[in-house]
Amino acid sequence: MAHPRMFDDDDPVLARVRAIALALPDAAEKVSHGRPAFFTTKVFAYYGGSLKVDGEWVQHPHSIIVQPDGADREALVQDPRAFVPAYLGPSGWVGVDLDERTDDVELAELLEDSYRQTAGSRRVARLDQPPR
Template sequence: MSGRDGGAMRLLDRLRAICLALPEVTERPSHGSPTWFVRGKSVFVTLHADGHHDNDFAHLWCAAPPGAQGELIAADPGRFFRPPYVGGRGWLGVRLDGTVDWSEIDELCRDAYREIAPKRLVASLDAAPDAPA
């Protein structure tokens, strides 16, 4: 995040809190952007707070369940998009430059985690007392 302005930092802080609350998640930069990994090796969310390539707006990329990318883009193409590189694998791009529904972002990040994490970690997430129904 080259801008490091207050808005970008707020996005990072909110997304960091969501992702690091998940079992065995770590954060480190990947290609210059804050990225969250399961067990330090498998990416499930990347934040591009200053934009990336032709998408010159704050957004994240996240793994998504099969079919979710197409459904979400069709339902709200102003908010969801197919990101470059990982879009062909079903990943989802989510705009963060307008009003952000943080409950929805939390759900999308948890879904991304479930797609990438080993079954044992997903089971521990789902067994947690604060796990969403």
């Protein structure tokens, strides 16, 4: 049984996430479990997530779920916008709620850091090349 679609293509926050994520080397998008997922060989970010609070599912529809490195993860979970998502949280993933005021520089840093954790050394090397 397919998962229901849990996003709106007209979402302006999703449009910003897409623009930044898909600018990374070889990045692509697919729908996974009803949500946009950004990947190369492995997923480096999801748009939207949820967690269970007191037995009830709490949705975070305007968020990104990323996999920061260990040192950054500890700082990120202290951010009041952060949450540990269901299923992926135990593997080190962190969700961050977004809105129209979220800074594009911060958004790009979160996505790039997660990309660096999953993309492989050749893609990361391309990321580090100076622009032509």
